[in-house]
Amino acid sequence: MKHIACLTAAAATMAGGILYVASALGQTDGDASPIYGIKIPAGYRDWRLISVKQLAGNKLKQLRAQLGNDIAIEAFREGKLPFPDGAIIAALHWNEASSELDNQVLAAGFPGAGLESVFAGSAVNVQFMVKDAKKYAASGGWGYADFTNGKPGDQALHEKCFPCHVPAKDHDYVFTHYAPTP
Amino acid sequence: MKHIACLTAAAATMAGGILYVASALGQTDGDASPIYGIKIPAGYRDWRLISVKQLAGNKLKQLRAQLGNDIAIEAFREGKLPFPDGAIIAALHWNEASSELDNQVLAAGFPGAGLESVFAGSAVNVQFMVKDAKKYAASGGWGYADFTNGKPGDQALHEKCFPCHVPAKDHDYVFTHYAPTP
Numbered sequence: 317m318k319h320i321a322c323l324t325a326a327a328a329t330m331a332g333g334i335l336y337v338a339s340a341l342g343q344t345d346g347d348a349s350p351i352y353g354i355k356i357p358a359g360y361r362d363w364r365l366i367s368v369k370q371l372a373g374n375k376l377k378q379l380r381a382q383l384g385n386d387i388a389i390e391a392f393r394e395g396k397l398p399f400p401d402g403a404i405i406a407a408l409h410w411n412e413a414s415s416e417l418d419n420q421v422l423a424a425g426f427p428g429a430g431l432e433s434v435f436a437g438s439a440v441n442v443q444f445m446v447k448d449a450k451k452y453a454a455s456g457g458w459g460y461a462d463f464t465n466g467k468p469g470d471q472a473l474h475e476k477c478f479p480c481h482v483p484a485k486d487h488d489y490v491f492t493h494y495a496p497t498p
Numbered sequence: 499m500k501h502i503a504c505l506t507a508a509a510a511t512m513a514g515g516i517l518y519v520a521s522a523l524g525q526t527d528g529d530a531s532p533i534y535g536i537k538i539p540a541g542y543r544d545w546r547l548i549s550v551k552q553l554a555g556n557k558l559k560q561l562r563a564q565l566g567n568d569i570a571i572e573a574f575r576e577g578k579l580p581f582p583d584g585a586i587i588a589a590l591h592w593n594e595a596s597s598e599l600d601n602q603v604l605a606a607g608f609p610g611a612g613l614e615s616v617f618a619g620s621a622v623n624v625q626f627m628v629k630d631a632k633k634y635a636a637s638g639g640w641g642y643a644d645f646t647n648g649k650p651g652d653q654a655l656h657e658k659c660f661p662c663h664v665p666a667k668d669h670d671y672v673f674t675h676y677a678p679t680p
Contacts (some may be wrong), residue, residue: 361547361679368550368561370594371604373613379550381563381677408680412552417665418673422553425662431555436677463680480607483599491600495563497543498590498621498645 349461350471354446356463357385360406364389367495370412377412379436382492388447392494398457399488403447407492413437440464445490456481456489531643532653536628538645539567542588546571549677552594559594561618564674570629574676580639581670585629589674595619622646627672638663638671 343355363383371378384392388403412434422431441464449457460477462469481489525537545565553560566574570585594616604613623646631639642659644651663671 363546364544365547365563365565367618368563368592369615369617370552370561371613371615373608373611375611379552381547381550383547408677410550410677410680415673421662421665421673425658426555429555429557431553433551433553435551435674436549439678439680442680476607480603483603491597491603492617495590495592495618496621498592498624 344466346466347468349459349463349468349474351474352446352452352455352459352461354444354459354461356442356461356466357404357406357444360385360404360442360444361408363406365495366392366405367492369492371409377434378409378440379412379434380410381408381436382406383408397488398449399447399490401448401450405445405490405492407443409440409442410436411438411440456485458489526648528648529650531641531645531650531656533656534628534634534637534641534643536626536641536643538624538643538648539586539588539626542567542586542624542626543590545588547677548574548587549674551674553591559616560591560622561594561616562592563590563618564588565590579670580631581629581672583630583632587627587672587674589625591622591624592618593620593622623651638667640671 342358344358346355348355360383363385366382366384366389369380369382371380383406385402385404387400388405390396391399391403413436414432414434419432422429422433441462443463444461446452446459446461447457448459452459455478458478458481460474462473462477478489481491484491487493524540526540528537530537542565545567548564548566548571551562551564553562565588567584567586569582570587572578573581573585595618596614596616601614604611604615623644625645626643628634628641628643629639630641634641637660640660640663642656644655644659660671663673666673669675
């Protein structure tokens with residue numbers, strides 16, 4: 317499941333610029349995640365949408381989007397399991413935000429419906445699953461990475477990734493399913 | 499604001515195939531929206547992510563994603579207002595769904611945090627805003643379209659689009675803002 321250790325981080329206002337500096341390796345400059353050695357993939361904000369989620373708890377409310385690189389998207393659409401090497405799934409997490417104007421418009425437009433909306437506010441963190449069946453054989457064929465403000469979380473955080481994903485073994489350790497096209 | 503007249507529609511399981519049949523005009527086959535004459539743009543499910551939302555009311559809970567074509571994404575990223583002609587924003591709406599397995603994993607992984615997740619379930623509808631300052635001068639430069647199961651809503655539904663968006667006039671009638679890159 318998604319790791320939430322770094323939920324209080326402020327928005328990574330500088331990260332956006334860094335992410336578009338693609339290197340020859342398809343990774344940004346910067347530190348790699350412990351254990352797995354994964355850097356932030358260049359241009360991941362341009363990847364296509366897999367699905368969206370909300371995570372709510374006692375102390376947090378997040379909206380989330382899962383994006384996939386081309387290999388991942390193709391595998392999701394074709395129901396290809398296990399995912400092929402090279403597939404990368406990105407999970408973008410934001411704090412929920414709301415707008416009084418939006419909710420006033422909803423109330424006026426749909427009286428009595430009790431409608432309220434929330435949307436992606438400040439950025440929290442971004443996580444990646446990178447498929448390489450040989451390199452990451454000890455963790456189900458997936459490497460993991462969790463970045464807050466462009467910096468990877470520590471080793472203790474990354475040790476939690478694979479055990480948490482084991483219950484999704486029947487779907488190649490991936491909890492997310494592809495959202496249907498409306 | 500988003501129109502919710504067709505919320506009870508079942509998932510458009512057949513729509514996915516149709517949407518990838520791109521025509522020379524960049525539109526799928528099928529009916530056009532009343533008033534504005536907009537068909538479903540080919541391949542919109544491949545567009546890049548603008549932001550995500552949740553809409554909750556007495557009778558519904560939806561997760562939503564806004565995608566943009568290249569012109570729209572560039573304008574959002576550069577803060578370009580008004581949006582240039584050719585910009586298209588797609589709003590994909592799903593009923594919320596949940597998984598007992600997901601929530602069990604959250605409870606085990608983060609004891610006491612009270613975490614629960616919901617994700618995009620069955621498709622509800624998809625809406626488009628198409629920028630053409632001259633063609634759609636009477637509606638703020640935007641044309642509107644709302645499709646459920648690939649079929650456009652009726653004229654009464656589409657008459658509500660522009661008045662609902664007027665409160666967002668300062669952002670060129672667009673409620674959605676670009677979600678920061680984590």
